[in-house]
Amino acid sequence: MTIIDKFMRQHSLTEDEYLELLQHWQDGDVVKRLSEEAVKLRKQHYGDKVFTRGLIEFTNYCRNNCYYCGIRRDNRNIGRYRLDCGEILECCRDGYALGYRTFVLQGGEDPYYTDSRMAEIIREIKKNFPDCAVTLSIGEKSYESYKLFREAGADRYLLRHETADDSLYSSLHPDEMKLETRRQCLYDLKKLGYQVGAGFMVGPPGQKLEHLAKDLVFLQELHPQMVGIGPFIPHHDTVYADKEAGSVELTLFLLSVVRIMLPKVMLPATTALGTMDPVGREKGLNAGANVVMPNLSPVKNRKMYELYDNKICTGEEAAECRGCLGMRVEAAGYRLVEERGDALE
Ligand code: SAM
Numbered sequence: 001m002t003i004i005d006k007f008m009r010q011h012s013l014t015e016d017e018y019l020e021l022l023q024h025w026q027d028g029d030v031v032k033r034l035s036e037e038a039v040k041l042r043k044q045h046y047g048d049k050v051f052t053r054g055l056i057e058f059t060n061y062c063r064n065n066c067y068y069c070g071i072r073r074d075n076r077n078i079g080r081y082r083l084d085c086g087e088i089l090e091c092c093r094d095g096y097a098l099g100y101r102t103f104v105l106q107g108g109e110d111p112y113y114t115d116s117r118m119a120e121i122i123r124e125i126k127k128n129f130p131d132c133a134v135t136l137s138i139g140e141k142s143y144e145s146y147k148l149f150r151e152a153g154a155d156r157y158l159l160r161h162e163t164a165d166d167s168l169y170s171s172l173h174p175d176e177m178k179l180e181t182r183r184q185c186l187y188d189l190k191k192l193g194y195q196v197g198a199g200f201m202v203g204p205p206g207q208k209l210e211h212l213a214k215d216l217v218f219l220q221e222l223h224p225q226m227v228g229i230g231p232f233i234p235h236h237d238t239v240y241a242d243k244e245a246g247s248v249e250l251t252l253f254l255l256s257v258v259r260i261m262l263p264k265v266m267l268p269a270t271t272a273l274g275t276m277d278p279v280g281r282e283k284g285l286n287a288g289a290n291v292v293m294p295n296l297s298p299v300k301n302r303k304m305y306e307l308y309d310n311k312i313c314t315g316e317e318a319a320e321c322r323g324c325l326g327m328r329v330e331a332a333g334y335r336l337v338e339e340r341g342d343a344l345e
């Protein structure tokens with residue numbers, strides 16, 4: 001039995017076996033087999049539905065200094081902004097009218113948003129839009145903070161683990177950031193009943209297939225409801241300005257592997273994928289993804305939330321983003337739906 005057959009049958013492998021599987025990422029026949037299986041599984045659970053999450057990038061201040069990230073603390077060349085509660089609610093109002101039923105509040109780790117401020121924002125969104133899910137993506141916090149946000153009504157939390165390998169994690173982040181803290185946060189979030197999203201970039205400097213095999217084992221163990229995977233893209237004002245971007249093909253391969261490993265997972269075709277390839281998000285859907293995350297942030301702020309160079313969709317109004325994605329998704333044979341889109345388990 002080949003490693004591909006074994007994976008198709010069991011939907012899980014050991015680290016060494018994942019490495020063997022990953023070594024086939026450029027083999028056309030294997031890519032085809034895996035993507036067909038991934039699409040079959042997605043159809044089985046979610047039909048032709050593509051779920052939307054309205055992304056509100058509400059602050060680009062960050063106390064962290066991740067070497068790859070365009071809004072890192074030491075980047076003095078970007079204008080910084082924060083949205084207040086009223087502005088965030090305005091984004092939600094626009095999004096609700098366009099059919100979004102999940103709002104993702106994403107930002108740097110910005111101390112201005114104290115726990116009580118954050119809880120107040122969550123409560124306001126849930127009060128005004130009770131049929132919508134609130135997803136947070138605001139980094140590492142204490143168990144108590146996550147608990148407070150959960151009690152305020154937050155449903156989901158996105159915190160990519162970035163890499164499950166200690167030494168790669170240390171090479172991508174300053175000393176004060178530890179993989180162990182990241183892992184603990186993810187397990188805390190699970191314990192508190194959040195639908196949890198982990199994930200990683202494909203192709204940051206120093207990443208090898210061995211590291212990706214560890215990521216897959218970590219995801220297998222954590223069993224998150226969502227997984228965010230996108231190519232690394234350099235940003236001109238970071239330590240990695242001159243590094244090469246990650247591969248679209250390897251990202252697509254990993255999307256298929258993750259769909260097969262976690263058949264009911266919510267898997268976005270990311271903006272980074274759409275930035276690297278004009279039809280990257282459509283390719284993502286055809287590899288097993290079932291979520292898109294259009295931007296709901298005010299147009300005046302979008303260019304300032306520049307995590308990497310040439311980020312797409314920074315000029316369009318929310319309505320244009322919705323229209324454009326709707327057409328793209330339908331042309332690719334799927335249906336954008338007006339639902340909260342909770343993971344099936
Ligand atoms: N502060 C929150 C956190 O740490 O989870 C959320 C914001 S952070 C900018 C969201 C994600 O952007 C990170 O988890 C990282 O994987 C991704 N990201 C950052 N810089 C990137 C780059 N240069 N290329 C691709 N993705 C990047």
Ligand code: FES
Pocket residue numbers: 062063064065066069070071072073107108109
């Ligand atoms: Fe904080 Fe990127 S370094 S969001």
